[in-house]
Amino acid sequence: MAFDFYKESYAGSVKEITLGKGDKAVTVGGETSYPFYLFEGEMPNKPRIAMEIWDMAPEDWPEAALAPFKDVVSDPAAWAKKCVDEFGADMVVLQLKSTDPNGNNASADDATATVKKVLGAIDVPLIIWGTANIEKDEETLKKISEECQGENLILGPVEDKNHKGIGASAMGFGHSLISSSPIDVNLAKQVNILLENLGMPMDRIIVDPTTGGLGYGMEYSYSVMERLRMAAMAQGDDKLQFPMINNLGNEVWKCKEAKQTADEAPTLGDPEKRGILMEATGAVTYLMAGSDVLIMRHPESVRMVKAFIDLLSDGGSAGDIAGIGKQLDDVDIDFASLAPAPDLTIEEEKKAAPAKKAAPKPAPEASKAAAPKAEAKPAPKAEAKKEEPAKPVADPEAEAKAKAEAEAKAKADAEAAAKAKAEAAAKAKADAEAKAKAEAEAKAKAEADAKAKAEADARAKREAEEEAVRQQREKEREEMAAKRATAAKTEVTKTAAKVQKSKTSKMLNKLKRGRR
Template identity: 70%
Template sequence: MGFEIFKESYAGSIRPITLGKGDKAVTVGGESCLPLYKFEGEMPNKPKIAMEIWDMEPTDWSEAAKKPFEDVLGDPAAWAKKCVEQYGAEMIVLQLKSADPNGNDASPDEIVKKVKNILEAIDVPLILWGTANVQKDEEVLKKVSEACEGKNLVLGPVEDDNHKGIGASAMGFGHAIISSSPIDVNLAKQVNILLENLGVPNDRILIDPTTGGLGYGMEYSYSVMERIRMAALLQGDDKLQYPIVNNLANEVWRCKEANQSMDDAPELGDPERRGILMEAVGAVTYLMAGSDILIMRHPEAIRMVKSFIELIMEGGAASDVAPIEKQLADVDIDYAAMSPEPDLKIEEEKKAAPKKAAPKKEEKKAEPKKAAPKKEEKKAEPKKEEPKPAAEEKAAKPAEDPEAKARAEAEAKARAEEDAKKKAEAEAKAKQEAEAKAKADAEAKVKAEEEAKKKAEAEERAKRDEEERKLLEKRAKEREQLHKKREAAAEKPEALSPAEEQKSHLDKIVERLDRIHRRV
């Protein structure tokens, strides 16, 4: 019996969705296995790449990103046409940057005019990506949806705050929508439920889980996409069985590392290759997480990622993929000058070499300071008192005893100081008690919040554990049934029939001896 690899069975599949119209329409989704696991299920439609354009000339792009489109950056229609005809774009994504209320704040009528010009210039599906301002996006996308009825556009991002307006408009005028949520499985599911309750057809929804460009953002996005795919395929959650779209280019190319020049960061290498590789690596990462549509910018990064998709889906050798073709001047970086001096000593030699003690500096003894000669103080000569007349002596006598008066004043001052001291101590004590009470209240509040958080996490963990337990039990039953099936097949007696020519006992002995000798 030949070796049979165990294959995971999936409870659900991703819904296929068709975007655009005519011969250039694109279908995404439809897979019945985890991302790129073709040995366990079907992936009838390859992941697609949509090229990004802006509806206004970008001012903050790096030279590497501008160079392929430098002649069309001010004309969105010409830009889209170049992407399709020269770079083979399968879809176009129009970033509605000019509509941003914090920027140019273009009116819906201006956006409609630009969209119509682009639709006349291309015949591939068009995706409109708003500003993430829920009010302005609803206002603009509703207007565009009405003006482009029947063009099968893709409108997004749609959030829970504007899903009613955009969703109703998309249904009425025949467009698909992108439901967006901030890196959270439950929120993604909630927006999809709201759209389904509104009446949006299941074959008109895409999921945007929010895309991170680098670092923690990419890790969070990857883990959320992974959980969405596992819930959709392994647990059969029909609220998450939609294709996923990642707005990658907008995130990668605004990272600091993608825009630093050679003078700013020579240790990061060639700025042109750096940005291209950052976008390509991010795209491959999201493909492995389950992305069906990748929104990308640089043609070289797109070429490399398309090659990766072909290698995974059709096979081939990665060595056949051409290296990055530069369009900017090459750079010369002296890495040797930036590197530290190599330490070529062997560790044992370092330990054996005695450490030379640093020579001690002789400390100069401080010379005793000579005492400065004391100046002779002149004794003040007592002043001779002139005799006063009797009338003046009588007037000079105080009416009260000065010692008693001074004593009374000193006692009054001491009492006042003591009262002030007691008052200050009482105020400080009251302040301290108030601070202690406030601190205790804050700590109690934090403790209560932590307990509530722990309780919620425990409940979520218990729920997840229960789901995993049920899933494991289901898989165990399936394996047991498979094992029983195999045992039943093995237990069936194999029918034996006698040979036409029977060998003698001696012939059998000789045959066995020959076989044994051959083995030895």
């Protein structure tokens, strides 16, 4: 019976995004499973490598990173052409370092001129990466977008604070965008939603989750990328089903470990191989997290990572891959002299070994034989010392045992004292709290009693006043009743008229009305 792999069923897939234009356009994304899970789904487009160039000569690059490009670093167009022709770059990333407001603060016009020169030198997709300064990136990328209409440049990073300006320009002039967020799944989704609401086509967006070079920064980035892929594939969240890009080379090569020379850090080995392997290791890590585009710097790192991608996608043997090709001189590090002396003693032997005995003092007889003159004229103290019996040599094991017991007793006494002190402090604290609580309760009770008494007095006063008013009204009613009883009773005809008329007058008025 054949063994069948369990295959996960996925609710979503990653969108296919085309970068660049013409025959050298690159399509990324399209995965229907987790990265390189080819037994569960398809990965129609392999991850791609984009080599980075700067729009200015770098000043802080280590020698290992600068060596392959030292003849072209002052000309971005020649630099880009070398990356494509000699090192096989799938794409080129132009880092706009000169536009940084905290650096050279080059103008948007200068950056646009550089972009046009690089576009004229290569035929592969061109990615434009700003300085992550919100205002300056918006100004610069909008200008580049307008001047390079129809080239389908990939512009970024685009954040929530500048997505409107850059997004509208990219839509109007036919470019793609890099949606960037600071290592957070919800923020990544939010930027994508903002761009969608703006009207940006969803087939022209690629996600930058923010990339850490080494250590916990890389762990954070990996975790977020993993969650982005899980939300896109397993949960079917269409707001996160985009290819991802990682600006790796720029982060790795600015780390202290990548810049240290052999004299500064001899235990880290060859500085050239160290930086190359650090970049390659970071690239493999992000490929496993789901990266579709890796921005890298050193040609040897690029070569090894491309070989890794081919091995995972097509199979083969890693033994056929050539080792790291060095361009700098070898470094001679004597690791044996740097290593500490090995301690080969077994731990159990250390515990069982007895303590070294102190050299015994010479016996009085030996001293006497060695110094005959002193014997001829002995001093009183010497004779007294001579008469003293020799002290027996103590047993090392007994001494060690006694010492251990004494230390244990001292430790137990110290612990007991500390415990007693802690208990006393706890009791004092509890007493203080109980006293404070009792005082607070007494104060509250006194306040409640005073309040109740005040309310009772006010109620009694009010009742007394009401009773006096009732008695007054009762007295007035009695007086009125007595007055009515003694008054003469006369019937008076009352009408609504102001002047009261007699019956005769009323009869005459009726007769007059009848005649009319």
